Amino acid sequence: FAPPDGGPLPIVRQTAVERIDHRAADHVGISTSKGHLRVKAVIVTVATNVLANERIAFFPPLPEKIDAASRLPLGLANKLFMKVGRPDALPLDSHLLGSYRERRTGAYQIRPLGNPVVEGYYAGDLAHDLEHGGPKEAFQFGLTELKRALGSDIGRQLSLICFSAWGSDPHIGGSYSYASPGASDLRRTLATPHDNRIFFAGEACSTGRYSTAHGAYDTGVMAAQELVKTIA
Ligand SMILES: Cc1cc2nc3c(=O)[nH]c(=O)nc-3n(C[C@H](O)[C@H](O)[C@H](O)COP(=O)(O)OP(=O)(O)OC[C@H]3O[C@@H](n4cnc5c(N)ncnc54)[C@H](O)[C@@H]3O)c2cc1C
Known part of the structure; x- marks a missing residue:
C-alpha cells in the first residue's frame, strides 16, 4: 500500500495474501488473512513454489504465471x-x-x-x-x-x-529457484507484468542473478519503477 503523501510504506507483518481479484477495471482487490484492500496495482514477490501451489488465488486465474512458476521450482x-x-x-x-x-x-x-x-x-x-x-x-x-x-x-x-526447514515452510516451500530443462526463458514470462497492474518480482524473475538475494532486490526495484510509471 503506497501512501498518497509519498511517506514511508506501512509494512504489515504476519499477514497472508489469499486472493488477488483483478476483474474490475478500476482497482485490484486483495484479500488477506487480516482483511481486504483495494489498490491500483500490486507487486507479487512470493517464491515460485508458493505461486505454483496456488496459495494465492488469482481471479481470473493466471495460468501462464502458474505454469512458469511450476517449471522454475525451488531446490532445497x-x-x-x-x-x-x-x-x-x-x-x-x-x-x-x-x-x-x-x-x-x-x-x-x-x-x-x-x-x-x-x-x-x-x-x-x-x-x-x-x-x-x-x-x-x-x-x-x-x-x-x-x-x-x-x-x-x-x-x-x-x-x-x-x-532451518525451508521446504516445509508453507510461505516459502524451498530455498531458491532452478529452471527445469528448457524452462530458463520462463523467468521472463514470470517477470512480465499482467495488464500493467499485477507486477512480479523475486529472485526467480531475474534472468541473470536468479537464486540470489541481489537478484530478488534488482527485480523488486525494477517492478516498483514500472509500477510507478503506470500509476503516475
Ligand atoms: C540456505 C540458504 C542459503 C542461501 N545463501 C545465499 C547466498 O549466500 N547469497 C545469496 O545471494 N542468496 C542466498 N540464498 C538465496 C536467497 O535467500 C533468496 O534468493 C532470496 O531470499 C529470495 O528472495 P525473494 O524475495 O525472491 O523471496 P523470499 O525470500 O521467499 O520472499 C518472499 C516473501 O513472501 C512472503 N510470502 C509468501 N507467501 C505469502 C502470502 N501469501 N502473503 C504474504 N506474503 C507471503 C514470504 O513469507 C517471504 O517473506 C540462500 C537461501 C538459502 C535458503
Missing part, C-alpha cells in the same frame, strides 16, 4: 547453527567440508566473523532428509562429521542452536 538448502562452548577449541573464521568422498555431506563455516558458532550447510536430498528428521537429527549428523574431521573431543564444545 538448509542451515544448522551450533554454539561453540569454548571458542578457542576451534580455528577462527575457517571452512571445512564434511567429506571429500560422500555426496551426502555438509559444508561448515567455523566461527564466522569471530562469532562462537559453527554454521552447517546441507543441500539436495540430504537437506530434505535432515529437515524431515528434525533439528536433533541434523545436529547429530553435523556433530558426527565435525568429530570425524576435528577429533571426538570437539563434541563436548558444540550444542544445537537451530536448524
